[in-house]
Amino acid sequence: MIGLLIALTSQAFPHSYDVRFYGIYLTIDPAPDTIFGVGEIRGFASGGLDSVDFHLGAALTIDSVRLNGSVAGFSRRGDTVWVHGTVPEDFALHVFYHGHPSAGLYFNYWGFFSACLSPNGVKDAHQWYPCYDHNGDKADSARFAYTVPKGYDVAANGILDSVVDMGDWKTYYWSTRHPIANYLVAVSGSNYYLKFTDSWRGMPLWYYPFTYDTADMRNDVQQVPDMLDYFSSLFGDYPFIDEKFGYAESNLWGGGFALEHQTMVAMGTYWVTGNGLNILTYAHELSHQWWGDWVTCQDWPHVWLNEGFASYCEALYAEHIGGVPKRDSVMEKFKNLYFSEDSHDRFPIYNPPMNFMWGYTVYKKGAWVLHMLRWVMGDESFFSAFKAYRNAHGGGTATIPDFQAAAEGVYGSSLEWFFKEWIYEAGYPEFNYNWFFRDDGGGYQLVLYLSQVQQNAPVFTMPLEIMIAGQTDTxxxxxxxxxxxxxxxxxxxxAPATVAIDPHNWVLKKVRYTAVAEGLGEEGFLCLKILTNPVRGRLSASYSLPEDGELSLMVYDVAGRVALNVFSGQANAGTHEISIPVDRLGPGVYILRLRSRWGSLSRKFTIY
Ligand SMILES: [Zn+2]
Known part of the structure; x- marks a missing residue:
C-alpha cells in the first residue's frame, strides 16, 4: 500500500519492506495430515537490503528458497527466516516447504480448517504459510491453489477462479484482488461439505455446511441478505461486493468459535442451530468484513476496533430487526457479562492483557463505548464517523487514534476526554443519588445530588439524561x-414523584438511590462523622442532613444500653459540628447513633 512503509517506519515498526502479494500453493493431504508446496511473498523494499526476513513455523521444513527466481541461502531462528542476497526493490520470494503445521491449520475427522487466531495467540498464520506475520502489513492481493484429495470441497478467500481435476486429486484456485491481513487468510476443506448458494445484488453467497447441518445453516442464513443491506446502509457498501460472502462450517475446538476470515467466515458447529438463535453471531462475523477485514486493527492493542465494533453491530442489527427494546436487551446482557469480568479483572480496553484479548471487556464494554459515543455525538454524526473512518482507512489498517480522529472530524470538537476515560482508563461510573423538592410558592424546586463512588476508576465526564415525573407531567x-x-x-x-437517572440506558453505569452519604460528599446526604477518636472529656462529631427535619443522636455502650441522650428534635439542612460531653462515661467502646427519616447511621468511638 502506498505510504505504508513510511507510516510504519515512523512508528518504529520492525519491518524493512512492504508486503504486496501472497501466493499459497499447497497440497493438503489429510491422510498423513501434512502439507507441501510453495509460499510466495512479493514485496517492495527500498534502500538496498542484503537480506529479507519472513515468518514460518519451526515445525515446517524448508526445502529451498528462491529470491527473484534464483536459489538463495537462508537461516532460521525460531519462527523467523532470513533469506540472504541482494534484495531488489521489487522482490519475489518462493519458499518450498513441507510438514505438519503445529498450529494455524488443523486436521480432524471432518477435514482441515485454518484458524490463525488461536485462543493462545494471535499470530498463527505463519504456522501454516510463509508471511510477514503482523497485522500492520496487509498484502494488496493474494492467490491460492489448494490441491486436495478428490471428494474434498475447499472454501477460501475471494473468488473461486477454477477447479482442476487430476484424477485422485483436485486443485481449487482461489484469488482475491483486495488487501488482506495474514490472520484473515483461510482455507477449510472437507469431504462432508454440502455447499449451497444464494446471491445478494448479484454477488455470490456461498455456504459450506457439513452435510448433517445443511438444513440448519439454510435456515440460519436466511437473513444474511438483509444484514448485507443493513450494514451497507450504515457503513457503505459491503467492501468485497465484487467477490463474495459466505460461511464455512468448522468444528475446531468443539466448534464454539467463529472467525471473520475475509469473504468466508469460519462458523463453528455450535452456532449452526437452524432456529435463528445465533443470528447475532452471524451478524457479528459479517460486520467484521467492514471492521477487522476491510479496516484492520494495526496491532492487537487496538483490537477494540475489530471486536468492540463487531459486538456493537450485534446490537445494531438487533435494533434493526426488533427495535430499541431488542437492542437494549442485548446491551443489558453485554453489560452484565462485562461486569462479571470486571469484578475480578479490571483493565483498560486499549492494550488488554493477552488472556483477556477475546474477553468481555474488549467485546461487551467495547460495544458500550460505541453506544455511549453514539449518545454523545448523536446518530447522524456517529454513523457519519464510521463512513469517514472507512474512507480514510479502507483496505488498510488503523489505530484507535485514527478512529478518534475520524470521529472528531465529524463531531467538530475534541473527544479526547471520552476516549481517555473509556478506552485508556478502566472501570465505569457508579452513581449514588438522591433528590428532594420544596414548594417554593408558584412551583417546586427540585434538588438532585449525584455522586460518583467508583474505586480504581477515573471520575467520568458524561452527559446524563434525567427524567423528572409528577403525577401527570414529565x-x-x-x-x-x-x-x-x-x-x-x-x-x-x-410536585416530582419520580426522578430517573439515564432512563434510556445510554451510559454504562451502576446507579443506586441513597440518602446516606457512605463515602460521599456530605452535601445533600445524611452523614455522621467522629472527628476525634479516641477521646476524653468531649467528643467532637459532625452530622449532615439533606434537608430540614427531625433527628435524634444517642450514645450507646457495646451492650446496646443507652449511655447518653445527646439530642432529639428539629435540625436544619446542612453540616453541623457538635461537641458532646462524655466525661461522665467510663473508659470503653461506645457507639454514636443518628436516627432520621432518611435512615440511621452508627459510628464507634473509644473513651480512654
Ligand atoms: Zn469478532
Missing part, C-alpha cells in the same frame, strides 16, 4: 457530570 433534561459529587437544581411546575 420533564426531560440532560446534565453533564464531571465531578465526584454534584448538585443540580430545577424549577418544576409540578
Amino acid at each position: 420533564l426531560w433534561d440532560t446534565v453533564w457530570v464531571n465531578e465526584r459529587g454534584e448538585r443540580f437544581v430545577w424549577k418544576v411546575p409540578f
Whole structure:
C-alpha cells in the first residue's frame, strides 16, 4: 500500500519492506495430515537490503528458497527466516516447504480448517504459510491453489477462479484482488461439505455446511441478505461486493468459535442451530468484513476496533430487526457479562492483557463505548464517523487514534476526554443519588445530588439524561457530570414523584438511590462523622442532613444500653459540628447513633 512503509517506519515498526502479494500453493493431504508446496511473498523494499526476513513455523521444513527466481541461502531462528542476497526493490520470494503445521491449520475427522487466531495467540498464520506475520502489513492481493484429495470441497478467500481435476486429486484456485491481513487468510476443506448458494445484488453467497447441518445453516442464513443491506446502509457498501460472502462450517475446538476470515467466515458447529438463535453471531462475523477485514486493527492493542465494533453491530442489527427494546436487551446482557469480568479483572480496553484479548471487556464494554459515543455525538454524526473512518482507512489498517480522529472530524470538537476515560482508563461510573423538592410558592424546586463512588476508576465526564415525573407531567433534561459529587437544581411546575437517572440506558453505569452519604460528599446526604477518636472529656462529631427535619443522636455502650441522650428534635439542612460531653462515661467502646427519616447511621468511638 502506498505510504505504508513510511507510516510504519515512523512508528518504529520492525519491518524493512512492504508486503504486496501472497501466493499459497499447497497440497493438503489429510491422510498423513501434512502439507507441501510453495509460499510466495512479493514485496517492495527500498534502500538496498542484503537480506529479507519472513515468518514460518519451526515445525515446517524448508526445502529451498528462491529470491527473484534464483536459489538463495537462508537461516532460521525460531519462527523467523532470513533469506540472504541482494534484495531488489521489487522482490519475489518462493519458499518450498513441507510438514505438519503445529498450529494455524488443523486436521480432524471432518477435514482441515485454518484458524490463525488461536485462543493462545494471535499470530498463527505463519504456522501454516510463509508471511510477514503482523497485522500492520496487509498484502494488496493474494492467490491460492489448494490441491486436495478428490471428494474434498475447499472454501477460501475471494473468488473461486477454477477447479482442476487430476484424477485422485483436485486443485481449487482461489484469488482475491483486495488487501488482506495474514490472520484473515483461510482455507477449510472437507469431504462432508454440502455447499449451497444464494446471491445478494448479484454477488455470490456461498455456504459450506457439513452435510448433517445443511438444513440448519439454510435456515440460519436466511437473513444474511438483509444484514448485507443493513450494514451497507450504515457503513457503505459491503467492501468485497465484487467477490463474495459466505460461511464455512468448522468444528475446531468443539466448534464454539467463529472467525471473520475475509469473504468466508469460519462458523463453528455450535452456532449452526437452524432456529435463528445465533443470528447475532452471524451478524457479528459479517460486520467484521467492514471492521477487522476491510479496516484492520494495526496491532492487537487496538483490537477494540475489530471486536468492540463487531459486538456493537450485534446490537445494531438487533435494533434493526426488533427495535430499541431488542437492542437494549442485548446491551443489558453485554453489560452484565462485562461486569462479571470486571469484578475480578479490571483493565483498560486499549492494550488488554493477552488472556483477556477475546474477553468481555474488549467485546461487551467495547460495544458500550460505541453506544455511549453514539449518545454523545448523536446518530447522524456517529454513523457519519464510521463512513469517514472507512474512507480514510479502507483496505488498510488503523489505530484507535485514527478512529478518534475520524470521529472528531465529524463531531467538530475534541473527544479526547471520552476516549481517555473509556478506552485508556478502566472501570465505569457508579452513581449514588438522591433528590428532594420544596414548594417554593408558584412551583417546586427540585434538588438532585449525584455522586460518583467508583474505586480504581477515573471520575467520568458524561452527559446524563434525567427524567423528572409528577403525577401527570414529565420533564426531560440532560446534565453533564464531571465531578465526584454534584448538585443540580430545577424549577418544576409540578410536585416530582419520580426522578430517573439515564432512563434510556445510554451510559454504562451502576446507579443506586441513597440518602446516606457512605463515602460521599456530605452535601445533600445524611452523614455522621467522629472527628476525634479516641477521646476524653468531649467528643467532637459532625452530622449532615439533606434537608430540614427531625433527628435524634444517642450514645450507646457495646451492650446496646443507652449511655447518653445527646439530642432529639428539629435540625436544619446542612453540616453541623457538635461537641458532646462524655466525661461522665467510663473508659470503653461506645457507639454514636443518628436516627432520621432518611435512615440511621452508627459510628464507634473509644473513651480512654
Ligand atoms: Zn469478532
